[in-house]
Amino acid sequence: YICIFFKCTLNYLFPQVKMNVGVAHSEVNPNTRVMNSRGIWLTYALGVGMLHIVLLSIPFFSVPVVWTLTNVIHNLGMYVFLHAVKGTPFETPDQGKARLLTHWEQLDYGVQFTSSRKFFTISPIILYFLASFYTKYDPAHFIINTASLLSVLIPKLPQLHGVRIFGINKY
Amino acid sequence: MTESSVKKLSNGDRCYSTNGVKPGKNGCVKNHYLYKKQHCYPEEKIYHVEHNGGLYKRPFNEVFEETPMLVAVLTYMGYGILTIFGYLRDFLRKWKIEKCQNATEREEQKDFVPLYQDFENFYTRNLYMRIRDSWNRPICSVPGAKFDVMDRVSYDYNWTFKYTGKVVKDVINMGSYNYLGFAENHGLCVDAAADVTMKYGVGVSSTRREMGNLGKHEELEKLVARFLGVEAAMAFGMGFATNSMNIPALVGKGCLILSDELNHASLVLGARLSGATIRVFKHNNMQSLEKLLKDAIVHGQPRTHRPWKKILILVEGIYSMEGSIIRLPEVIALKKKYKAFLYLDEAHSIGALGPSGKGVVEYFGLDPKDVDIMMGTFTKSFGAAGGYIGGKKELIDYLFTHSHSAVYATSMSPPVVEQIITSMKCIMGEDGTTLGQDRIKQLAENTRYFRRKLQEMGFIIYGNSDSPVVPLMLYMPAKIGAFGREMLKRNIGVVVVGFPATPIIESRARFCLSAAHTKEMLDTALRMISEVGDLLQLKYSRHSLVPLLD
Numbered sequence: 001y002i003c004i005f006f007k008c009t010l011n012y013l014f015p016q017v018k019m020n021v022g023v024a025h026s027e028v029n030p031n032t033r034v035m036n037s038r039g040i041w042l043t044y045a046l047g048v049g050m051l052h053i054v055l056l057s058i059p060f061f062s063v064p065v066v067w068t069l070t071n072v073i074h075n076l077g078m079y080v081f082l083h084a085v086k087g088t089p090f091e092t093p094d095q096g097k098a099r100l101l102t103h104w105e106q107l108d109y110g111v112q113f114t115s116s117r118k119f120f121t122i123s124p125i126i127l128y129f130l131a132s133f134y135t136k137y138d139p140a141h142f143i144i145n146t147a148s149l150l151s152v153l154i155p156k157l158p159q160l161h162g163v164r165i166f167g168i169n170k171y
Numbered sequence: 172m173t174e175s176s177v178k179k180l181s182n183g184d185r186c187y188s189t190n191g192v193k194p195g196k197n198g199c200v201k202n203h204y205l206y207k208k209q210h211c212y213p214e215e216k217i218y219h220v221e222h223n224g225g226l227y228k229r230p231f232n233e234v235f236e237e238t239p240m241l242v243a244v245l246t247y248m249g250y251g252i253l254t255i256f257g258y259l260r261d262f263l264r265k266w267k268i269e270k271c272q273n274a275t276e277r278e279e280q281k282d283f284v285p286l287y288q289d290f291e292n293f294y295t296r297n298l299y300m301r302i303r304d305s306w307n308r309p310i311c312s313v314p315g316a317k318f319d320v321m322d323r324v325s326y327d328y329n330w331t332f333k334y335t336g337k338v339v340k341d342v343i344n345m346g347s348y349n350y351l352g353f354a355e356n357h358g359l360c361v362d363a364a365a366d367v368t369m370k371y372g373v374g375v376s377s378t379r380r381e382m383g384n385l386g387k388h389e390e391l392e393k394l395v396a397r398f399l400g401v402e403a404a405m406a407f408g409m410g411f412a413t414n415s416m417n418i419p420a421l422v423g424k425g426c427l428i429l430s431d432e433l434n435h436a437s438l439v440l441g442a443r444l445s446g447a448t449i450r451v452f453k454h455n456n457m458q459s460l461e462k463l464l465k466d467a468i469v470h471g472q473p474r475t476h477r478p479w480k481k482i483l484i485l486v487e488g489i490y491s492m493e494g495s496i497i498r499l500p501e502v503i504a505l506k507k508k509y510k511a512f513l514y515l516d517e518a519h520s521i522g523a524l525g526p527s528g529k530g531v532v533e534y535f536g537l538d539p540k541d542v543d544i545m546m547g548t549f550t551k552s553f554g555a556a557g558g559y560i561g562g563k564k565e566l567i568d569y570l571f572t573h574s575h576s577a578v579y580a581t582s583m584s585p586p587v588v589e590q591i592i593t594s595m596k597c598i599m600g601e602d603g604t605t606l607g608q609d610r611i612k613q614l615a616e617n618t619r620y621f622r623r624k625l626q627e628m629g630f631i632i633y634g635n636s637d638s639p640v641v642p643l644m645l646y647m648p649a650k651i652g653a654f655g656r657e658m659l660k661r662n663i664g665v666v667v668v669g670f671p672a673t674p675i676i677e678s679r680a681r682f683c684l685s686a687a688h689t690k691e692m693l694d695t696a697l698r699m700i701s702e703v704g705d706l707l708q709l710k711y712s713r714h715s716l717v718p719l720l721d
Contacts, residue, residue: 039238042243087288087291090291
């Protein structure tokens with residue numbers, strides 16, 4: 001039992017024993033380049049499409065409800081993964097500079113208005129347009145969709161880079 | 172838009188269909204392409220061979236085939252599913268439904284500020300642990316062309332391993348950096364090293380400046396200088412320390428370092444420690460380098476616009492993750508045009524390239540005096556340990572007094588030095604046999620044969636057709652573990668690498684060829700790789716092989 005604990009501690013303390021085999025390259029934080037790699041925008045679009053189709057196949061949801069649900073679930077997922085989760089899922093050689101930064105803030109090392117930032121800003125807006133159209137501008141759906149869109153657009157503003165309102169999610 | 176491996180390719184995306192070979196205006200960096208096909212799509216990578224009027228004396232053949240889009244999408248899906256399952260398992264572990272095998276803090280310490288961030292360990296505990304048996308396999312013989320691997324089994328999904336006591340014998344070794352086959356425990360080098368151990372002992376635990384300087388070290392340095400064709404050379408005990416401790420001695424604040432995108436961490440660390448400004452140019456891309464040089468000279472230092480004190484270009488001979496060879500003729504032409512200095516790290520290319528093993532400078536037929544600082548390691552081709560720096564006598568004299576390694580680090584151990592001396596003399600042919608020359612030829616043949624066969628089978632291989640490092644693309648995370656395990660079942664040991672050491676979709680298996688591999692071993696390996704490739708559907712390549720002009 002003790003040796004298992006010891007081995008686990010060793011693994012915990014020396015996690016360089018990883019897939020970094022025989023190389024130690026100069027890309028300090030690979031998280032910054034993930035959204036620029038080949039095919040990820042397509043995968044993201046396909047993922048949203050998949051979500052929509054799955055929701056459409058549930059028999060007791062009407063089309064407006066499905067669109068609002070798609071919009072809300074997509075924005076919720078985007079908020080959690082891009083603006084709530086902080087740090088990197090692996091150890092980086094920069095002594096944790098990105099530990100308190102969300103993925104959105106880490107993209108391209110904080111450079112604003114790069115192409116992947118623009119893409120991920122525009123895609124919830126497009127989804128919002130589609131949802132508004134298919135819900136026939138119904139007031140209740142409108143309020144839900146707009147609130148959800150704002151929750152995912154406001155954190156993307158460059159003025160809010162690194163800002164934590166009321167200390168939420170600071171550490 | 173999104174990046175792709177096409178951008179990694181040679182200079183620009185220009186598609187010339189002319190075939191005249193005119194020399195460039197300034198005699199330097201214009202390249203003309205000689206295409207096989209008449210049309211060329213920018214996304215489709217074609218085999219193209221460059222013949223530049225005066226700079227390249229041999230064809231330079233480097234291809235990085237693009238990731239097929241379907242494969243990229245499936246790879247992201249794979250990582251997405253693994254992430255979701257990772258979160259699920261973490262949830263189960265938190266609510267004690269599943270036992271947590273990782274180290275956790277004691278109950279009393281839970282209210283304190285945490286020592287580690289859980290999330291940084293996410294990848295290790297949820298992805299790496301599942302396929303951990305493909306790495307750090309214990310061996311019990313010398314890692315030559317074949318080795319013996321200890322059999323181990325895990326009953327708790329790789330959290331702990333138990334040895335069954337059996338030994339898997341004669342596993343073909345495709346992972347060691349054993350380019351000339353000097354990793355052996357019998358033969359001339361070993362006998363010489365044993366004699367020297369008897370005579371000199373295992374080492375003087377002292378620095379070169381105090382008591383550690385032996386006659387053997389001086390002999391080694393003279394030999395290295397003669398081997399490389401430079402005025403003087405200096406040897407250090409560690410290859411990593413050679414880079415990280417000597418670059419700060421050469422450049423400082425007010426200097427500019429232009430380093431390649433994919434440089435090794437030792438170079439990056441040395442550059443950071445020096446305090447100079449670092450600018451990164453795209454991998455092996457001469458336009459990017461020229462643009463940076465021009466901007467640097469025109470604009471000077473950032474705020475004051477004073478001229479830079481020195482401009483140092485940091486490149487490697489062979490990049491081991493990509494298998495690409497640096498475009499040295501163009502780099503030297505640029506360096507001469509803009510009056511910069513060149514630091515060439517030949518860790519993988521010394522002994523492995525060139526008709527007599529003298530590295531990438533000889534491979535291109537250039538003059539070693541053009542490279543200001545030639546650095547290399549003894550670890551890969553010479554079967555020893557340590558690094559060297561070669562250059563002008565003033566440079567080496569300066570480094571003797573100003574380098575951290577020279578002043579503070581312990582001197583090299585005599586048997587290691589003797590191993591280097593013997594193997595170097597063997598390569599140069601001075602021991603009276605043709606063993607060195609045979610090995611170099613064997614390595615070149617093995618490289619050509621292996622690469623050609625793999626390409627014919629339909630795998631995607633990165634890199635230059637002359638580089639003995641062969642990365643084979645796997646792409647999907649599950650295939651990383653599957654490839655490692657299936658190859659071991661068939662008695663072949665390979666090295667697989669994944670994210671975050673490589674870009675997220677470009678996980679690969681890296682084969683390192685050796686002069687010790689016979690043709691039968693390579694044939695066996697190729698047969699097994701083809702079998703596993705069919706089983707795992709790894710034959711992604713969309714090109715059929717075009718017969719080369721030569």
